[in-house]
Amino acid sequence: MDLKLNLLVLRCRDIEVSRLFYEQLGIEFQKEKHGSGPEHYAVVFDDTVFELYPLKEDEPVDRSRLGFAVNLDTDLRESLGDAGIAIISEYEVDHEPVFVVEDPDGRKVEVRQSEQLGTGWLEGDWARFRAIVLILAAIAGSLSFLNYQSEPLNDSPVLDAYFFYFAFLVSFLFWPVMVVAVVGFQTINPYSDPVWTRPTHSCNPFRLKNPLQVVHFLMYFVMAQGAGAILTAILGGWLQLLMGIGMIIGGLEGLWALELVMKRYPEKMALQDDVEISGNTSQD
Missing domain, CATH: 3.10.180.10 (2,3-Dihydroxybiphenyl 1,2-Dioxygenase, domain 1)
Structure with a gap:
C-alpha cells in the first residue's frame, strides 16, 4: 500500500x-x-x-x-x-x-x-567563531608583556603608585555596577528586543538588540585576555600577573552582573525563564 x-x-x-x-x-x-x-x-x-x-x-x-x-x-x-x-x-x-x-x-x-547549519562563520556557527576569537584574545593578552615593565611599582613616583592601586580597587567595585547600568538601560531602549534570550555560546554575540549576548561575549573576551597575560607573566613580571588576575576577576564579576540584570528585570526574561530542559519526548 x-x-x-x-x-x-x-x-x-x-x-x-x-x-x-x-x-x-x-x-x-x-x-x-x-x-x-x-x-x-x-x-x-x-x-x-x-x-x-x-x-x-x-x-x-x-x-x-x-x-x-x-x-x-x-x-x-x-x-x-x-x-x-x-x-x-x-x-x-x-x-x-x-x-x-x-x-x-x-x-x-x-x-x-531541517538542514544542518553551515560550519563557516557566515553560516551561523557562532560557537566556533567565538572560540577562535577568544583564542586570539588570549594570544593578544599573552603578548602584553611587551608593554608592561617588570620593575617594581615602588620605583615609580608615590602618587603614581597610589593612583594605580586606587584605580585597580575602583575597577573591581565599579565593574558590576557598570554592567548592570548599561544593560539595564536597554530595557527602555525602543530598539531593543521586547524579550531577551538567555546568553549562550551558540548565538550571535554582535546582535545589539539583545545586550545580554553582547556583554556575555565581552566578559569572556576579557577573561581570555587575562588568562593569556597570566600564562606569560614570567616574562612580563608581577604587574602583568596582577593585570591578568584582575581581568579574569572583572570578567567573572561581569557574568555575575548579568545574572543580577536577569533577576532585576524578570519581565524581559519571562518567556525564557519558562524554558525546561529535558532529555525525553514526553507526549503530554
Whole structure:
C-alpha cells in the first residue's frame, strides 16, 4: 500500500493569532473560502495541505501534537526567542536539538532544523567563531608583556603608585555596577528586543538588540585576555600577573552582573525563564 498524508486541518480559537504563530516557523498561508464555508488559511508543501480553520462555538480544542522541520537562516533557538515563542522542553534526535513549543491553542509543536547549519562563520556557527576569537584574545593578552615593565611599582613616583592601586580597587567595585547600568538601560531602549534570550555560546554575540549576548561575549573576551597575560607573566613580571588576575576577576564579576540584570528585570526574561530542559519526548 502506498499511503501518504495529504491533508492536515487545525481548528483554532483565533486563526489570526495562530497564523502569526505558524508564520514564525516560515509557513506562508493564503486566505481561502470555499462556498458558504468559513474563511480560513491554507498552504501546500510537499503535496500536503495544511489548513487553519476557526473553532466552532463550544467545540473543544484537540490534543494533537505536530512536528515541523524548518530551514531558517539563523540559529533556531535564537529565532524562536526573537519571535517570543517559549521553549517548554527539548530533546535530541541524531545529536540534533528538537524544541517543543506550544501554539496559541495549547498544542505541542516540535520544531527542528531541517538542514544542518553551515560550519563557516557566515553560516551561523557562532560557537566556533567565538572560540577562535577568544583564542586570539588570549594570544593578544599573552603578548602584553611587551608593554608592561617588570620593575617594581615602588620605583615609580608615590602618587603614581597610589593612583594605580586606587584605580585597580575602583575597577573591581565599579565593574558590576557598570554592567548592570548599561544593560539595564536597554530595557527602555525602543530598539531593543521586547524579550531577551538567555546568553549562550551558540548565538550571535554582535546582535545589539539583545545586550545580554553582547556583554556575555565581552566578559569572556576579557577573561581570555587575562588568562593569556597570566600564562606569560614570567616574562612580563608581577604587574602583568596582577593585570591578568584582575581581568579574569572583572570578567567573572561581569557574568555575575548579568545574572543580577536577569533577576532585576524578570519581565524581559519571562518567556525564557519558562524554558525546561529535558532529555525525553514526553507526549503530554
